[in-house]
Amino acid sequence: MSKRKVKNRLQLGALHIFYILLCFLSLVPILYALQLSFSGSGGALSSGLSILPQDFTLDNYRRIITEKPFLRWFSNSAVLAALTMVIAIGFAVVAAYAFSRYRFRGRTGILKVLLLLNAFPQILSMFALFRLLKEMHMLDTKLGLVIIYAGSMCIFSIWNMKGYFDTIPTEIEEASKIDGASDFQLLWKIVMPLALPAIIVTAVMVLIFVWNEYLFSTTFLLNENSYTLAGGLYQLQSNDYSRSWSMFAAAAILVSLPVLVIFFCIQKYMVSGLTAGGVKG
Amino acid sequence: MKQRRKLTPYLYSTPAFILIALVIVFPILYTAYISLTNMNLFHWADYEIIGLENYVRALTKVDSGFLSALLVTLLWTVLNMVIQVVAAYFIALGLNREGLKGRRIYKTLLMFPWAMPAYVSILLWRVGIYNTEFGLLNKILVEIGLSKVNFLSTNVPAFLSCMVLNLWMALPFMIMMIDGALQSIDRSYYESAELDGAGFWVKNIHITIPALKGIIAPSVIMTTFTTFKQFDIVYLLTMQKGAYSGATLQTVITYAHQNAFVSNNYGLSSAVSIIIFFLIMVFSVFTNRGVKEESNE
Numbered sequence: 001m002s003k004r005k006v007k008n009r010l011q012l013g014a015l016h017i018f019y020i021l022l023c024f025l026s027l028v029p030i031l032y033a034l035q036l037s038f039s040g041s042g043g044a045l046s047s048g049l050s051i052l053p054q055d056f057t058l059d060n061y062r063r064i065i066t067e068k069p070f071l072r073w074f075s076n077s078a079v080l081a082a083l084t085m086v087i088a089i090g091f092a093v094v095a096a097y098a099f100s101r102y103r104f105r106g107r108t109g110i111l112k113v114l115l116l117l118n119a120f121p122q123i124l125s126m127f128a129l130f131r132l133l134k135e136m137h138m139l140d141t142k143l144g145l146v147i148i149y150a151g152s153m154c155i156f157s158i159w160n161m162k163g164y165f166d167t168i169p170t171e172i173e174e175a176s177k178i179d180g181a182s183d184f185q186l187l188w189k190i191v192m193p194l195a196l197p198a199i200i201v202t203a204v205m206v207l208i209f210v211w212n213e214y215l216f217s218t219t220f221l222l223n224e225n226s227y228t229l230a231g232g233l234y235q236l237q238s239n240d241y242s243r244s245w246s247m248f249a250a251a252a253i254l255v256s257l258p259v260l261v262i263f264f265c266i267q268k269y270m271v272s273g274l275t276a277g278g279v280k281g
Numbered sequence: 282m283k284q285r286r287k288l289t290p291y292l293y294s295t296p297a298f299i300l301i302a303l304v305i306v307f308p309i310l311y312t313a314y315i316s317l318t319n320m321n322l323f324h325w326a327d328y329e330i331i332g333l334e335n336y337v338r339a340l341t342k343v344d345s346g347f348l349s350a351l352l353v354t355l356l357w358t359v360l361n362m363v364i365q366v367v368a369a370y371f372i373a374l375g376l377n378r379e380g381l382k383g384r385r386i387y388k389t390l391l392m393f394p395w396a397m398p399a400y401v402s403i404l405l406w407r408v409g410i411y412n413t414e415f416g417l418l419n420k421i422l423v424e425i426g427l428s429k430v431n432f433l434s435t436n437v438p439a440f441l442s443c444m445v446l447n448l449w450m451a452l453p454f455m456i457m458m459i460d461g462a463l464q465s466i467d468r469s470y471y472e473s474a475e476l477d478g479a480g481f482w483v484k485n486i487h488i489t490i491p492a493l494k495g496i497i498a499p500s501v502i503m504t505t506f507t508t509f510k511q512f513d514i515v516y517l518l519t520m521q522k523g524a525y526s527g528a529t530l531q532t533v534i535t536y537a538h539q540n541a542f543v544s545n546n547y548g549l550s551s552a553v554s555i556i557i558f559f560l561i562m563v564f565s566v567f568t569n570r571g572v573k574e575e576s577n578e
Binding site for chain 1: 287289290291298300315372376381389390392401417452512550551554561562
């Protein structure tokens with residue numbers, strides 16, 4: 001072996017050690033939660049450091065599902081996410097189509113203003129939204145929250161899908177127009193099927209946004225029956241977590257699992273979607 | 282008929298616009314209006330217009346706390362961004378080294394913190410890592426014979442704890458972006474540079490970094506905004522409802538939130554919100570122009 005080859009081997013070996021350590025470090029919080037979720041009740045307080053769970057048990061998972069209204073939180077979150085997705089995507093698809101295919105007065109201006117509006121941090125509008133919902137008697141209702149979520153994801157969805165619509169050539173539409181297809185038919189039968197990947201990715205990102213949102217759902221849903229997963233988890237960790245900490249770990253794993261699966265399915269598309277529209281906050 | 286076609290795009294956008302008007306535009310206008318009043322806990326219904334007093338108070342009175350929050354936020358943004366970009370650059374560079382096997386596995390594993398729901402990660406870190414009784418860090422400290430540390434009870438350790446967590450959550454995205462950009466650089470540049478005898482640093486400074494700049498600028502700008510607006514980490518780690526950790530760390534966003542929902546000082550909170558919005562707008566117009574000029578070159 002030449003000297004150069006030895007040096008190359010050593011460098012690669014060092015890199016491997018570095019990346020194994022880095023991966024381990026970045027997974028530690030998750031692995032720790034995983035370990036605790038499978039441990040018996042003493043696991044959290046014991047001072048020992050071990051990677052494998054002490055006295056392996058599924059008890060925490062059983063308890064979170066049977067003793068806490070976890071399934072209700074889960075279905076609340078799922079309903080909110082699904083409704084938001086339908087409204088946000090439904091509204092945004094037609095708007096994105098209009099911005100992509102028509103040239104009308106104020107088009108570029110409106111697009112820019114939308115981006116600027118999107119820069120306003122959502123948290124700062126919470127007080128105004130609180131009063132708005134109160135006036136509309138929609139505090140503590142799913143519909144109120146769905147409207148807020150759909151509105152906050154609307155601009156992002158329009159920009160994201162408009163970008164993709166722009167890349168679809170208009171020739172097919174023009175041909176169908178000559179054949180007498182209406183605008184609605186064009187959108188429904190030609191553009192939507194062609195843009196399906198972009199629509200699905202945008203829809204999934206709306207889903208993940210609602211699933212991961214905690215501040216509005218814990219501020220606006222005050223009734224325990226309407227708690228989402230965020231509200232439930234929040235309550236679990238704030239009420240004497242000495243007893244429920246391993247249960248909280250189990251719940252955290254259950255909440256994250258669907259998002260992790262979806263994330264790794266669409267990861268490839270997410271990066272291009274995120275940066276396509278330029279500055280988004 | 283012609284008239285109708287002209288109206289079509291507006292018709293299509295109407296549902297989305299109504300939604301945006303209700304959820305985005307109305308709150309901004311309402312916040313701007315409240316910022317001119319003295320609305321607070323004592324003047325809930327009978328508030329009156331007091332002009333720019335709230336703005337004056339936020340920007341000139343040191344005891345209002347806004348200026349120090351702004352300073353903390355700027356420090357937070359700069360520190361986070363510098364560490365993030367530099368660390369992600371070297372991590373991505375290593376991942377692209379020739380002959381490194383298993384890079385796909387490394388990349389997938391490194392993505393996990395990004396994929397986790399943010400609030401779940403933060404709560405896990407709060408109890409699982411930083412907590413004095415259950416936290417891993419304190420368990421390690423005890424194991425090696427040191428005494429326990431309450432990481433979130435004073436400002437400087439709390440700031441650093443928030444920063445470590447933010448890096449953990451945000452690095453995967455930056456690594457992905459830089460990794461993608463690195464793969465788009467033409468290999469032949471390096472080959473000719475190697476023939477000229479260029480070393481590691483020379484190649485980085487003269488080929489890689491200039492080629493990367495334009496490609497990663499949008500994602501760096503985007504991350505700068507999210508870092509500046511970061512609320513969840515500071516809020517969930519140090520100041521949940523009824524569970525203050527002891528640190529009095531405030532960023533501009535938590536400052537506005539605290540004034541609205543804890544001390545019920547709606548006028549001041551709204552004025553601060555408008556100032557933040559103004560800062561973000563100026564910054565985004567500024568950076569948009571910069572990016573455009575760079576890509577025109």
